[in-house]
Amino acid sequence: MLKDITLGQYFPGNSVVHRLDPRTKLIALIVYIVALFTAGSWLTYAIAFGFLAVSIAVSQIPLKAIVRGMKPLVFVLIFTGILNLFFTGGERVLVSFWRITITLEGITRAIFMVVRILMLISATFLLTYTTSPISLTDGLESLLSPLKKLRMPVHELSMMMCIALRFIPTLIEETDKIISAQKARGADFESGSLMKRVKALVPILVPLFISAFRRADELATAMECRCYHGGDGRTKMKLLRLKRPDYCAFLLLTALLCVQAIVSSVGL
Amino acid sequence: MTPILQVQNLHYTYSIGTPFAHTALDDVSFSVMPGEFIGVIGHTGSGKSTLMQHLNGLLKPTSGKILLDGKDIWADKKLTRQARFRVGLVFQYPEYQLFEETVYKDIAFGPKNMGLSPEEVDRRVREAAGFVGLTDAQLEVSPFDLSGGQKRRVAIAGVIAMEPEVLILDEPTAGLDPEGREEILRNIEAYRKAKNAAILMVSHSMSDVARLASRLLVLNDSNLAMDGTPLEVFARAGELVDMGLDIPDVTRLFLRLQAMGIPVNQVYTLEQAAAELRRIKEGNAHA
Numbered sequence: 001m002l003k004d005i006t007l008g009q010y011f012p013g014n015s016v017v018h019r020l021d022p023r024t025k026l027i028a029l030i031v032y033i034v035a036l037f038t039a040g041s042w043l044t045y046a047i048a049f050g051f052l053a054v055s056i057a058v059s060q061i062p063l064k065a066i067v068r069g070m071k072p073l074v075f076v077l078i079f080t081g082i083l084n085l086f087f088t089g090g091e092r093v094l095v096s097f098w099r100i101t102i103t104l105e106g107i108t109r110a111i112f113m114v115v116r117i118l119m120l121i122s123a124t125f126l127l128t129y130t131t132s133p134i135s136l137t138d139g140l141e142s143l144l145s146p147l148k149k150l151r152m153p154v155h156e157l158s159m160m161m162c163i164a165l166r167f168i169p170t171l172i173e174e175t176d177k178i179i180s181a182q183k184a185r186g187a188d189f190e191s192g193s194l195m196k197r198v199k200a201l202v203p204i205l206v207p208l209f210i211s212a213f214r215r216a217d218e219l220a221t222a223m224e225c226r227c228y229h230g231g232d233g234r235t236k237m238k239l240l241r242l243k244r245p246d247y248c249a250f251l252l253l254t255a256l257l258c259v260q261a262i263v264s265s266v267g268l
Numbered sequence: 269m270t271p272i273l274q275v276q277n278l279h280y281t282y283s284i285g286t287p288f289a290h291t292a293l294d295d296v297s298f299s300v301m302p303g304e305f306i307g308v309i310g311h312t313g314s315g316k317s318t319l320m321q322h323l324n325g326l327l328k329p330t331s332g333k334i335l336l337d338g339k340d341i342w343a344d345k346k347l348t349r350q351a352r353f354r355v356g357l358v359f360q361y362p363e364y365q366l367f368e369e370t371v372y373k374d375i376a377f378g379p380k381n382m383g384l385s386p387e388e389v390d391r392r393v394r395e396a397a398g399f400v401g402l403t404d405a406q407l408e409v410s411p412f413d414l415s416g417g418q419k420r421r422v423a424i425a426g427v428i429a430m431e432p433e434v435l436i437l438d439e440p441t442a443g444l445d446p447e448g449r450e451e452i453l454r455n456i457e458a459y460r461k462a463k464n465a466a467i468l469m470v471s472h473s474m475s476d477v478a479r480l481a482s483r484l485l486v487l488n489d490s491n492l493a494m495d496g497t498p499l500e501v502f503a504r505a506g507e508l509v510d511m512g513l514d515i516p517d518v519t520r521l522f523l524r525l526q527a528m529g530i531p532v533n534q535v536y537t538l539e540q541a542a543a544e545l546r547r548i549k550e551g552n553a554h555a
Contacts, residue, residue: 184326187377206367
């Protein structure tokens with residue numbers, strides 16, 4: 001059950017998308033999200049969808065992996081859909097009973113919102129699936145480096161993010177082990193009232209936190225033993241450098257934004 | 269005597285129906301008698317831990333049956349839950365599962381889940397603490413203030429307090445100093461004798477299992493490769509080495525002596541080795 005969580009998982013590969021500079025991919029994601037939120041018609045959604053579909057195809061990430069990652073979000077999607085379906089006012093009423101009315105506008109809006117979230121999540125997955133956590137944080141650090149002038153601890157923040165991502169699978173494995181061990185002592189997580197179930201989590205959470213702190217402590221010691229002392233004067237083994245595919249990607253993104261802007265201003 | 273636990277044609281496949289599917293257990297069958305001390309040995313990834321988790325119903329067999337007292341533990345929900353209590357499972361590094369404020373409360377977690385009366389819970393906690401050599405004063409401290417070896421003993425007491433008829437331990441002595449190891453092994457043996465419980469102990473230490481177990485199960489590549497007395501199993505030293513397993517140091521020494529033409533019998537513990545050497549020495553003196 002916990003193994004279904006795919007957050008922060010990286011699928012090694014050698015596609016163009018994998019080889020793009022992480023900064024390019026981060027910016028691309030932001031631009032794409034902007035494009036998605038400015039989209040308001042069938043045509044603009046279709047263009048955004050096409051862009052995403054091509055990117056996923058090029059990345060060679062199995063579609064199954066992306067669909068699997070959606071599973072935990074089904075509830076959010078359904079909730080958004082229902083909310084938009086019932087609470088969107090409009091002229092063209094299709095069904096009306098009791099205090100609920102469903103309008104054509106409501107249906108369109110519900111579809112748009114759900115599709116928008118789906119595409120947004122897929123695009124985010126595309127980023128995390130094709131970028132290793134290390135290069136992702138490298139890219140983030142590089143993009144945020146101007147903030148260093150404002151005394152923001154950019155390197156420390158990105159290091160924290162990197163470590164957090166790295167430990168997600170470890171902690172999931174640990175949780176599975178603790179659950180089994182407490183089950184072996186007769187702990188019951190599946191029945192009882194809500195209060196009882198919340199209480200049943202204590203035997204899992206306490207050992208989990210203790211082990212997380214213990215790991216953090218050990219990691220800190222190990223890093224200090226290797227003379228880690230933050231970002232000052234630290235050089236990198238892999239320098240980030242933009243290459244031709246990156247420029248192509250920027251060109252395509254600009255094109256996407258332009259097309260979206262033109263199409264919506266024409267009013268299609 | 270009827271077996272307390274029977275494993276019949278057990279198969280288990282992880283992530284079945286996905287490309288990651290892989291077989292962890294392939295047609296494993298054996299039975300366990302009350303009071304038996306069984307050592308389970310096998311290479312990392314041979315399926316030992318998977319097998320252990322089947323015996324108390326944590327994992328459901330892909331096919332095959334686990335019978336507890338002749339009844340299939342998956343036949344209905346009540347039996348599965350009962351199996352959790354009647355077959356106690358101590359995981360590797362069990363001290364990482366402690367969570368209560370006091371040692372007493374932590375040991376009482378299992379018995380409380382069984383729905384026993386407070387008096388019975390109290391009796392069991394104190395008895396289990398006695399088995400692992402914890403003092404009354406220690407029962408009232410936080411388990412996190414104890415040393416590593418003591419924490420381990422608290423965790424084992426937490427399972428013993430359920431008074432399981434079969435006690436399974438996955439590497440109970442891993443990471444302990446020699447004194448701590450001896451103590452834990454003594455505690456386990458004391459529990460077995462007192463309750464006539466069957467013990468299954470997974471271990472990488474051949475000398476430990478050789479000394480304590482009356483029977484050894486050897487797992488290799490998801491299969492039960494050998495099942496016999498330590499003498500029978502260690503006689504097949506060559507096969508064990510091929511599986512990436514070890515044999516006790518004295519056994520290896522005596523096999524070398526045999527190879528050199530010295531008429532010694534097979535041994536697997538230091539005591540037996542000493543007796544065997546004495547026998548030969550005296551034999552020579554008479555000659």
